[in-house]
Amino acid sequence: xxxxxxxxxxxxxxxxxxxxxxxxxxxxxxxxxxxxxxxxxxxxxxxxxxxxxxxxxxxxxxxxxxxxxxxxxxxxxxxxxxxxxxxxxxxxxxxxxxxxxxxxxxxxxxxxxxxxxxxxxxxxxxxxxxxxxxxxxxxxxxxxxxxxxxxxxxxxxxxxxxxxxxxxxxxxxxxxxxxxxxxxxxxxxxxxxxxxxxxxxxxxxxxxxxxxxxxxxxxxxxxxxxxxxxxxxxxxxxxxxxxxxxxxxxxxxxxxxxxxxxxxxxxxxxxxxxxxxxxxxxxxxxxxxxxxxxxxxxxxxxxxxxxxxxxxxxxxxxxxxxxxxxxxxxxxxxxxxxxxxxxxxxxxxxxxxxxxxxxxxxxxxxxxxxxxxxxxxxxxxxxxxxxxxxxxxxxxxxxxxxxxxxxxxxxxxxxxxxxxxxxxxxxxxxxxxxxxxxxxxxxxxxxxxxxxxxxxxxxxxxxxxxxxxxxxxxxxxxxxxxxxxxxxxxxxxxxxxxxxxxxxxxxxxxxxxxxxxxxxxxxxxxxxxxxxxxxxxxxxxxxxxxxxxxxxxxxxxxxxxxxxxxxxxxxxxxxxxxxxxxxxxxxxxxxxxxxxxxxxxxxxxxxxxxxxxxxxxxxxxxxxxxxxxxxxxxxxxxxxxxxxxxxxxxxxxxxxxxxxxxxxxxxxxxxxxxxxxxxxxxxxxxxxxxxxxx
Amino acid sequence: xxxxxxxxxxxxxxxxxxxxxxxxxxxxxxxxxxxxxxxxxxxxxxxxxxxxxxxxxxxxxxxxxxxxxxxxxxxxxxxxxxxxxxxxxxxxxxxxxxxxxxxxxxxxxxxxxxxxxxxxxxxxxxxxxxxxxxxxxxxxxxxxxxxxxxxxxxxxxxxxxxxxxxxxxxxxxxxxxxxxxxxxxxxxxxxxxxxxxxxxxxxxxxxxxxxxxxxxxxxxxxxxxxxx
Numbered sequence: 057x058x059x060x061x062x063x064x065x066x067x068x069x070x071x072x073x074x075x076x077x078x079x080x081x082x083x084x085x086x087x088x089x090x091x092x093x094x095x096x097x098x099x100x101x102x103x104x105x106x107x108x109x110x111x112x113x114x115x116x117x118x119x120x121x122x123x124x125x126x127x128x129x130x131x132x133x134x135x136x137x138x139x140x141x142x143x144x145x146x147x148x149x150x151x152x153x154x155x156x157x158x159x160x161x162x163x164x165x166x167x168x169x170x171x172x173x174x175x176x177x178x179x180x181x182x183x184x185x186x187x188x189x190x191x192x193x194x195x196x197x198x199x200x201x202x203x204x205x206x207x208x209x210x211x212x213x214x215x216x217x218x219x220x221x222x223x224x225x226x227x228x229x230x231x232x233x234x235x236x237x238x239x240x241x242x243x244x245x246x247x248x249x250x251x252x253x254x255x256x257x258x259x260x261x262x263x264x265x266x267x268x269x270x271x272x273x274x275x276x277x278x279x280x281x282x283x284x285x286x287x288x289x290x291x292x293x294x295x296x297x298x299x300x301x302x303x304x305x306x307x308x309x310x311x312x313x314x315x316x317x318x319x320x321x322x323x324x325x326x327x328x329x330x331x332x333x334x335x336x337x338x339x340x341x342x343x344x345x346x347x348x349x350x351x352x353x354x355x356x357x358x359x360x361x362x363x364x365x366x367x368x369x370x371x372x373x374x375x376x377x378x379x380x381x382x383x384x385x386x387x388x389x390x391x392x393x394x395x396x397x398x399x400x401x402x403x404x405x406x407x408x409x410x411x412x413x414x415x416x417x418x419x420x421x422x423x424x425x426x427x428x429x430x431x432x433x434x435x436x437x438x439x440x441x442x443x444x445x446x447x448x449x450x451x452x453x454x455x456x457x458x459x460x461x462x463x464x465x466x467x468x469x470x471x472x473x474x475x476x477x478x479x480x481x482x483x484x485x486x487x488x489x490x491x492x493x494x495x496x497x498x499x500x501x502x503x504x505x506x507x508x509x510x511x512x513x514x515x516x517x518x519x520x521x522x523x524x525x526x527x528x529x530x531x532x533x534x535x536x537x538x539x540x541x542x543x544x545x546x547x548x549x550x551x552x553x554x555x556x557x558x559x560x561x562x563x564x565x566x567x568x569x570x571x572x573x574x575x576x577x578x579x580x581x582x583x584x585x586x587x588x589x590x591x592x593x594x595x596x597x598x599x600x601x602x603x604x605x606x607x608x609x610x611x612x613x614x615x616x617x618x619x620x621x622x623x624x625x626x627x628x629x630x631x632x633x634x635x636x637x638x639x640x641x642x643x644x645x646x647x648x649x650x651x652x653x654x655x656x657x658x659x660x661x662x663x664x665x666x667x668x669x670x671x672x673x674x675x676x677x678x679x680x681x682x683x684x685x686x687x688x689x690x691x692x693x694x695x696x697x698x699x700x701x702x703x704x705x706x707x708x709x710x711x712x713x714x715x716x717x718x719x720x721x722x723x724x725x726x727x728x729x730x731x732x733x734x735x736x737x738x739x740x741x742x743x744x745x746x747x748x749x750x
Numbered sequence: 751x752x753x754x755x756x757x758x759x760x761x762x763x764x765x766x767x768x769x770x771x772x773x774x775x776x777x778x779x780x781x782x783x784x785x786x787x788x789x790x791x792x793x794x795x796x797x798x799x800x801x802x803x804x805x806x807x808x809x810x811x812x813x814x815x816x817x818x819x820x821x822x823x824x825x826x827x828x829x830x831x832x833x834x835x836x837x838x839x840x841x842x843x844x845x846x847x848x849x850x851x852x853x854x855x856x857x858x859x860x861x862x863x864x865x866x867x868x869x870x871x872x873x874x875x876x877x878x879x880x881x882x883x884x885x886x887x888x889x890x891x892x893x894x895x896x897x898x899x900x901x902x903x904x905x906x907x908x909x910x911x912x913x914x915x916x917x918x919x920x921x922x923x924x925x926x927x928x929x930x931x932x933x934x935x936x937x938x939x940x941x942x943x944x945x946x947x948x949x950x951x952x953x954x955x956x957x958x959x960x961x962x963x964x965x966x967x968x969x970x971x972x973x974x975x976x977x978x
Binding site for chain 2: 645
């Protein structure tokens with residue numbers, strides 16, 4: 057094609073047109089740079105936004121369906137209080153959904169209804185419209201093309217959480233008498249569906265600290281209490297081994313670690329060991345054995361020497377002295393640092409143990425380059441690394457005391473609750489127990505009731521400011537609180553409803569529109585409100601801010617792009633000037649103005665396109681290696697360049713298709729616009745004048 | 751050429767004036783026609799408007815008033831570029847060849863503009879080869895034109911004019927920059943090729959002997975035509 061063959065000639069760098077080639081290279085370089093920057097920024101922003109959206113909607117779901125005041129005034133809701141078949145108690149959505157009866161009222165059995173109870177809402181078949189089941193049907197009818205949704209009904213109640221934190225005394229690591237702390241917090245108690253769903257991904261894995269804490273609690277054998285100041289009650293019904301078994305059966309210990317003031321048994325030492333003696337007025341109180349020969353000795357009044365075995369006894373040979381001191385059995389040989397080691401539990405000792413002191417571990421410890429095999433009691437060590445079982449294909453015979461999954465079904469042990477991860481930062485561990493306190497009102501009195509609970513795990517509630525107060529637990533526990541709770545702790549409009557999840561939060565508007573239309577068609581629209589995440593009060597501002605940031609940068613980016621593209625205009629105007637004679641000849645040979653202008657328009661698009669590809673490729677490479685870039689930036693700034701609280705633990709590195717599409721369309725279009733200016737100039741050339749002047 | 755041959759190109763009442771710095775009426779009610787296979791020469795003093803007239807006839811310039819007819823039909827403005835590509839061949843005093851292109855590319859570019867195939871097996875390529883052979887330039891076909899002599903460039907220019915098989919050749923002082931012998935050769939080639947291919951020729955020239963060799967001769971004086 058004529059236009060392309062000429063374009064190829066014009067864009068080929070030639071020595072004669074070196075200045076033009078340089079301008080072309082500069083233009084491509086600058087536009088590539090802008091494209092790189094735009095894609096990089098938009099990709100990272102999109103990643104951060106997605107991350108924040110995920111965290112915003114982690115607990116509340118992208119869409120929430122809640123009953124309106126109209127629902128609470130409806131016959132459907134009120135009738136349960138007047139019907140024997142409903143036990144004269146209001147029903148939750150879950151109960152409504154699982155109930156076979158839509159209208160429990162029986163005129164022959166139940167008393168006459170008060171005047172404020174309205175008439176039932178009829179359905180097509182003349183019966184009573186089942187509002188909860190209609191919502192369920194509507195959710196089931198969402199086409200897969202719109203979104204692949206998961207939904208469940210939720211219940212929420214308000215209660216005061218009171219946790220008892222039994223901890224080791226810091227100055228007495230081997231003492232069996234715990235120090236008790238109490239944690240009190242006003243909370244929302246939410247039901248978590250047991251079927252595998254999006255909420256399950258929020259549950260954190262138990263850590264080695266949780267396991268050590270569970271072992272410590274098992275050793276204590278304390279029975280949880282619902283009393284305000286719990287007396288230290290101890291179980292006498294089960295042995296320590298039985299209490300430890302559910303824990304040990306579901307973990308794989310990889311290594312142990314010695315505690316502070318770990319004392320090495322004298323029988324172990326066969327070869328000379330460098331040691332530091334704590335000596336005062338000629339009397340030795342204890343020895344400190346460093347981990348390696350090169351290790352620095354302890355600070356303070358210590359004497360360096362060697363412990364050697366002579367006969368059946370150990371002697372300390374002080375450096376620079378010919379005297380030796382007998383290492384008496386009563387003087388402890390303390391290890392200078394924490395030692396990691398592998399070991400196996402002696403099962404016989406486990407079965408008969410009354411406390412951790414009785415459980416023996418066969419340990420292989422490396423001291424100063426030598427391997428020592430010894431037996432140490434568990435109370436002097438702790439688990440360092442452990443693999444924790446959380447997924448089971450069949451119900452475990454010894455269920456672990458943490459939240460676990462059996463064939464994708466979440467199992468929370470009896471009284472088990474999942475606390476927001478913030479509780480962990482407050483020093484809570486799995487195994488900490490306590491109770492929910494909630495009020496019950498009656499015409500005559502307001503009383504307090506308590507429900508025993510135990511921490512079985514933690515979850516990440518995302519970034520909503522009330523997330524720290526949401527506790528997830530089984531529906532039974534929420535029920536036991538909400539059926540009694542009559543206070544106004546929770547907005548009744550939010551206490552019960554449906555949460556709707558789908559992979560792509562951006563589809564929220566589409567799903568919302570579908571549900572709202574479907575609710576109108578089903579006649580249930582006055583009774584339920586469909587709220588997408590961007591209408592949540594706590595999310596509106598943040599989402600708006602993200603949008604503004606993106607728009608602003610997009611605008612700045614387009615302006616920079618325009619400036620960069622001005623280079624193309626300059627280049628092509630120079631080219632038109634340079635090729636004026638040729639253009640005149642082409643016109644005289646019958647080239648149309650469209651053909652001539654196309655050459656320069658295509659040149660603009662070509663330069664823009666090449667720059668887009670180069671910039672996009674560079675952006676892709678940069679995103680793939682974003683960690684290295686962050687590392688460089690951190691080194692330059694001498695601190696963390698990106699705050700983890702805002703950007704997440706890792707800077708997002710997913711290539712934004714949206715940004716790429718925008719660049720792919722915008723850059724060639726702008727380049728085409730840039731090519732049109734010289735194209736128009738070329739069109740306006742008058743061949744007769746050019747040829748005459750040439 | 752017979753008297754009954756059809757008029758293929760006609761210009762009627764062409765007016766052209768330059769307004770700046772002062773009004774100069776270059777052409778006034780100028781009319782001419784050319785029949786198929788006929789050669790017409792236009793002579794006149796320098797600045798009489800011969801080249802401007804040729805540009806208007808070749809649709810490269812606009813007349814202030816007047817009409818052009820091709821095969822008896824008015825030539826519409828929107829068809830100008832296509833007409834230049836398919837019905838008209840230009841030859842210039844300065845040749846106006848594409849310096850960085852080879853001789854062959856200079857010829858084929860006209861076909862390429864007309865969206866014709868230019869591969870070695872194409873009709874356009876064969877035509878270009880035969881034209882170059884006729885101009886005795888076949889051995890120069892892969893030379894860039896900047897390497898050619900003035901006479902050779904003139905012959906390439908003539909060959910290019912005949913590409914796409916046009917009906918009319920418009921030549922503006924085709925021998926103006928050549929020595930006598932080369933000029934004579936170019937005249938012969940041009941007239942013979944036109945005669946052989948039955949093409950019409952309108953030639954602007956100062957060379958009276960060349961003008962005399964054409965079938966008809968016009969003289970342009972003070973914007974008016976006189977048939978000699």
